[in-house]
Amino acid sequence: MxxxxxxxxxxxxxxxxxxxxxxxxxxxxxxxxxxxxxxxxxxxxxxxxxxxxxxxxxxxxxxxxxxxxxxxxxxxxxxxxxxxxxxHDAFDWRARDWRGRPWEETVLIETHVGTFTNDGTYRAMIDKLDHLVSTGITALELMPLADFAGRRGWGYDGVLWYAPDSAYGRPDELKTLIDEAHLRGLMVFLDVVYNHFGPEGNYLGRYAPSFFTDAHTPWGSTIDYRVPQVRAFAVENALSWLTDYRFDGLRLDAANHIMAIPGEQSMLHDLSVAAGELAKATGRHIHLVLENGDNRASVLDSAQEPPNGKYRAQWNDDYHHVWHVMLTGEHAGYYGDYQTPRMDLARALASGFVYQGEISEFWGKKPRGEPSGELPPATFVNFLQNHDQIGNRPLGDRLEHLVPPRQIEAALAVTLLAPMVPMLFQGEEWGSKAPFPFFCDFQGGLAEAVREGRKREYAWAYDVYGDDVPDPLDPATPQSAVLDWTGRSPEQDARLALVRELLALRRKEIMSRLKGARFGNAEAEDNGLLTAHWRMGDGTTLGLIANLSDKDITHPNDIAGTPIWGDVAGGRLPPWSVVWHIGG
CATH class of the missing domain: 2.60.40.10 (Immunoglobulins)
Structure with missing residues (x-):
């Protein structure tokens, strides 16, 4: 077409x-x-x-x-x-027979092209694909590429949705990256932004003012998807990334800020249907994922194959937040909604979202979310860190700066083997300490407005850290985020070995059992003991026992099934230890 x-x-x-x-x-x-x-x-x-x-x-x-x-x-x-x-038709694809991978095989790593390597290009990423494969990653996710103003940025201020940013290379070089990933069995996902346009370089309001309404998102004017041409612009853009570049999936940013139309099918529905028609026509696996702060379970269905109006999965911010509160003790901002993190973690493990209609103080003291326990566990993308949760901190510091290693390793042992889809952030697989602060490359008055806005938002941080708070406009700020691929310490090598071991176990014991899996039960006790189980697609039961505390816990030795990770030696669970088992 x-x-x-x-x-x-x-x-x-x-x-x-x-x-x-x-x-x-x-x-x-x-x-x-x-x-x-x-x-x-x-x-x-x-x-x-x-x-x-x-x-x-x-x-x-x-x-x-x-x-x-x-x-x-x-x-x-x-x-x-x-x-x-x-x-686009002139590119000579090598992985011509590639049709993708089932969703149940997904292990994501989120990356930013500009800081993933020293060169910060599509071509330079190719040299790191073998590392991802050997680690057990099956899906490379790229932060937004839609052309944005300047040479440096996260990508969420894109204004030309169809144009991959020239800072990273030409379109054929992006295609070569994707082709090389496919030749290695790696899926490639792209983060796309359909809730707003960036503040610099967007001229649509001059010659197509009906693109926008008078309402505003936190980042700019609301896009009016009631207008057929506007809706087509977004849907065709999604299809362009999926066909012209052969991305295997898309993650839609902040879908709760995409305009809903009462009484009509949403643009999100139309996009899913169009992607599903493409999947049927080509025999490809195409995966659509949401970020949606509203926790709307009704728009999700990981088992819908191909997509037909719904979305494969959602980034589960609730899961991240409960771990962050438990590990760091921080309660500012949205973390204040998670006052009982161990119990909240049990709820996330047992039924997906923590907020399934309960009142959220942070979200305006209003009900947030819908019941999610009937969805398959693989509907939820679980993570301990991502670009938002690192980059929206004043210093852009990772968990490695905040939490002892054994606690992080326990959290990884839960996250990477649970029957949800796990996601890592670039370098997390070896415990990188490279920060990921917010940065951009605006000019003139807009640059000063961004700088001053950050100072107002993080006034307390400037009082505490002073000049250590990075300037988002300083070229040194993104440079600080570049991964160091050459200087891993013995401790980081050990972390990488742990992640590889966990993901190898996931591939052997979990992936083949995910299709048809259902949520079970999870319980958290005051002493730090966490237990959970899920009914897997092959009829077996996957079980978890964890000590999420700084003290030993005694636990009966009668594990129902065969341990596949960890051990309850003599009924003793050491601090921050994790045991997984599978039974009939």
């Missing part, structure tokens, strides 16, 4: 389409100006014969402003420069 938006190479040249209902006139700027024809519903079109792939172009609106293509496939000179015509 020919996409509605952007520049498409044809047999004779290139076809251009721009939706600009607020413009009186649009010209296509190549070596000379070409007046575009206005069609129904605000579309402007132009077909240019003989124009080669690689040509650059802009649109001139009402003889007043020159803008890039909002569906630009590439911006070689950043968001303010011209767009480049890209022929």
């Amino acid at each position: 020919r996409p509605s938006f952007g520049a498409k190479p044809t047999r004779d040249g290139v076809s251009f389409r721009l939706w600009a209902p607020g413009a009186r006139r649009v010209d296509l700027l190549l070596e000379r100006r070409h007046a575009m024809q206005r069609r129904q519903d605000g579309w402007y079109v132009a077909d240019i014969a003989g124009l080669p792939v690689g040509s650059t172009y802009r649109f001139r609106i009402d003889d007043e402003i020159d803008v890039p293509d909002p569906a630009s496939a590439f911006q070689p000179e950043d968001v303010f420069g011209p767009s480049e015509v890209i022929d």
Whole structure:
């Protein structure tokens, strides 16, 4: 299907389409100006014969402003420069038979291209793929790539959704990374942002004001998905990442801030249906994951194959929060909603979300969430760290700076073997201490506004840490986050060996049993004892016994099943020890 938006190479040249209902006139700027024809519903079109792939172009609106293509496939000179015509069909894929992997085999690692390696490029990531495979990772997740202003950023301020940011390389280099991952059996996921556009380099409001409503998200104007063309822009973008680049899945950022339309199917539903149709047509496994602070269980179903309106899984912030409170003792902000972390952890292990309709103080003293215990456990992506939970701290410090190693290792032993889908953050597999502070590369007044906003938000941190709080605009800030692949300590080598051992055990004992698994029960006692069990898809029972305290706990030796990790020696559970077992 020919996409509605952007520049498409044809047999004779290139076809251009721009939706600009607020413009009186649009010209296509190549070596000379070409007046575009206005069609129904605000579309402007132009077909240019003989124009080669690689040509650059802009649109001139009402003889007043020159803008890039909002569906630009590439911006070689950043968001303010011209767009480049890209022929996605010309790439020579090597992993032609790749169809993906079942969701139950997923072990994610979240990464930021710019800080994953010293070079900070797609090509440099290829050299690290074998490390991920040998560790037991099965899915590489990239933080957002949609072109954003400047050379440095997290990616959540993207303004040209179809264009992978030129700071990391060209489109073919991104495709090569994905192709090389597939050749090694690795899935590749992409984080996408459909709840807002970034603050710099977005011109849609000038020539397509109906793209937005008068409401606002925390990051910008609300996108109006009641408008068919706006909805199509997002759905076609998702399909572009899944087809042109062959990503295996998408993670949708802050879906609770994507406009819902009372009485109508949401854009999220339409996106899922479109991805499911692609999966059926190609025989591929395609996985869609949400970040959704509303904890809406009703939009989730990991067993729906292919997607047909629902989402495979959700990042489970509740799971992270209870571990963070238990391990660090911090209670500020949203951590204040988790006053009984061991009991809350038991609830997360037994039924997914902690908040399933209970009143949340942090969320405005309102009910939050829906019952989730009937969903398959693999509906939940569980993690101890991610870009948000590290990067939104004033210093961008990881758990390794805050918590003794044995406590982190106990948390990993629970997270990596539980029947939910586990996720690590780059370098976590060896206990990296590289911070991941917030950073961006805005200019002028916007840069100062961001800097001052951070100082207001973290005023207490500036009082405590002073100049140690990193400046998000300083080039040294992202440089501090770059992983050191050469200087692992013996302790970090030991951590990597532990993670590899746990993930090898997951591959051997857990993955094949996940399809059809159901939640069971979990209990936490005041002395730190945690027990849990799940009914697995093959009829066996997976059980967990853990001592999440600093003191020994006595426990009966009568484990129901065969231990696969850890041991209850003489009925004694040492501090921060974990035992897993499987029985009939």
